Amino acid sequence: MSERLGFEHVTKVYESAGADFVAFDDITLEASPSEFLAIVGPSGCGKSTLLKMAAGLIPPTKGKVQLGGNTVSAPPPGVIYLFQQYAKSLFAWRTVIDNVMFPLEGAPRSQRAELRARCEDYLRQVGLSGFENSYPWQLSGGMQQRVAIARALAADPQVLLLDEPFSAVDALTRMELQTLVLQLWERRKFTAILVTHDVEEAIFLADRVAVLSARPTSLKEIIDVGLPRPRDQLATREDPRFLKLRHHLTTSLLAKGSGHVVAA
Amino acid sequence: MSTIGTIGEISRTGARTNRAAQLIGVRLYGLLLILVLLSLWELSARLGWVVSAYWPPVTAILRAAVGELAGGDMLDALASTLRRAAIGYIVGSVVGVVLGILLGKSRVLRLALLPLIEIIRPIPTPAVIPPLILFLGVDDALKIFIVSLASFFPVFTNTISGVAAIDDTLIQTARTFRIGWLRTLVSVVLPATLPAVTAGLRTATSLTLVVAVLAEMIAGSSGMGYYLVQMQYALRPDLMYAAVLYLAIVGYCLNRAFIVLEARFVPWIGKT
Known part of the structure; x- marks a missing residue:
């Protein structure tokens, strides 16, 4: 199950002493149900803020975020945010399985055993069987992010918001995690919105890539990726279309000023 | 008080069973100093190095x-x-x-x-x-x-x-x-x-x-x-x-x- 999530003319202005600071201005963008949408942009352009608005964690100054038919004003059910800083998002005082169980603890006691079995299965899906009773800080960075992913799955996401989730792990682990997220997405068919500054990651994962400009941030362009699925870390990345998209997007991100794009 | 406990804890976290013997040896050093100081105290009181009514030998204190x-x-x-x-x-x-x-x-x-x-x-x-x-x-x-x-x-x-x-x-x-x-x-x-x-x-x-x-x-x-x-x-x-x-x-x-x-x-x- 998945939902449509749309940004409608959202603007974020931070009030600071004297001058207001416009994080981004009038962004309209939509992810269809079960789509994998990537948002790329230079650092400091407010990508994470945009994603936190979608999660209902930060309100927009103007405009609105629409989920299904409703306006998002608080964290909506089924919209789960996956943080870049997995180590700060996991609960150090809980074992791996208890971290994954966290979203389900409101459930009646009678369902506990069944839910626990389900969470053990999520851990199996992210390749962490046998680590149920470890603590997050006993695991490597990549494994910790897997725990965070399993915990997100436990909340049964219709929309999964990924905030540079692979930027803090080494290159090899990053590829493994990308493949894992793609597998889970293909299996569960949630709507996925990924924020990243890694152009290759965006192309590899997404159906469409939205490009944001540097500040004042606006939506520069949206490109269709159109590469066949399932994607493969070697075949996809060596596909001439992949390289062409990478060239185009990199040029677009490196270009100074907004709006003007050098064609690939 | 707290310092002694903390230092002991630090040396213990690194320890494994095969190092237990070595560890006891390390701990003995600290204990040895205490024993030496107490012996000096005892001797100083018994042999009259310190002549004072307020300096009883350690054994008297223990008794x-x-x-x-x-x-x-x-x-x-x-x-x-x-x-x-x-x-x-x-x-x-x-x-x-x-x-x-x-x-x-x-x-x-x-x-x-x-x-x-x-x-x-x-x-x-x-x-x-x-x-x-x-x-x-x-x-x-x-x-x-x-x-x-x-x-x-x-x-x-x-x-x-x-x-x-x-x-x-x-x-x-x-x-x-x-x-x-x-x-x-x-x-x-x-x-x-x-x-x-x-x-x-x-x-x-x-x-x-x-x-x-x-x-x-x-x-x-x-x-x-x-x-x-x-x-x-x-x-x-x-x-x-x-x-x-x-x-x-x-x-x-x-x-x-x-x-x-x-x-x-x-x-x-x-x-x-």
Whole structure:
């Protein structure tokens, strides 16, 4: 199950002493149900803020975020945010399985055993069987992010918001995690919105890539990726279309000023 | 007291069973120094290097200490000191944790209460004993209050800064899973603050004995502080040193117990 999530003319202005600071201005963008949408942009352009608005964690100054038919004003059910800083998002005082169980603890006691079995299965899906009773800080960075992913799955996401989730792990682990997220997405068919500054990651994962400009941030362009699925870390990345998209997007991100794009 | 415990803990974390023998050897060095110093003390008293009525040989002190086990005032004094210290410690710590979390979470409370607390905090605790005697008398109420006051501050300041230092990501994680504020408080804020609370509790532990004994020296007619002063007046240095010895043992045991409990209940300290 998945939902449509749309940004409608959202603007974020931070009030600071004297001058207001416009994080981004009038962004309209939509992810269809079960789509994998990537948002790329230079650092400091407010990508994470945009994603936190979608999660209902930060309100927009103007405009609105629409989920299904409703306006998002608080964290909506089924919209789960996956943080870049997995180590700060996991609960150090809980074992791996208890971290994954966290979203389900409101459930009646009678369902506990069944839910626990389900969470053990999520851990199996992210390749962490046998680590149920470890603590997050006993695991490597990549494994910790897997725990965070399993915990997100436990909340049964219709929309999964990924905030540079692979930027803090080494290159090899990053590829493994990308493949894992793609597998889970293909299996569960949630709507996925990924924020990243890694152009290759965006192309590899997404159906469409939205490009944001540097500040004042606006939506520069949206490109269709159109590469066949399932994607493969070697075949996809060596596909001439992949390289062409990478060239185009990199040029677009490196270009100074907004709006003007050098064609690939 | 606390330093000895901590150093022991550090050398132990790196230890594995195959290094156990080596470890005992390392520990023996420290013990050896203590034994050498005690022997020097013994000899200096026995051989007349130090000629003083207040310098009994160690064996005389130990004999007095053991003698008190069979019956005497000292263990009663120790028990009443520990009882007051424990009650004061618990009261001060609970108030410290509760206020620390409330003020850490609420800006309004912070603005209202923090200036008052900051003004009281720098006052040396013993300085308020004489005025407090006028209101609370010289018995339990005074000493329990003074101990609570002394343990309140380290617990409170550590808790409030622990709450302030909670990473926003942690709170937002609870929000994205739509966890209500009460459960967020109990199952996220509280455990996330626990390492800081523990640090405060640890400081408070060593302070409580200090302050309890001190208060008993100044006022009242019971407890280890009073006993020490009485033995000084009575020219019984053996019992005086024996009392100090018992306090040292108790302090050491409290610190060891704290380390064990900490490792058992807050194993994630320093891991995040």
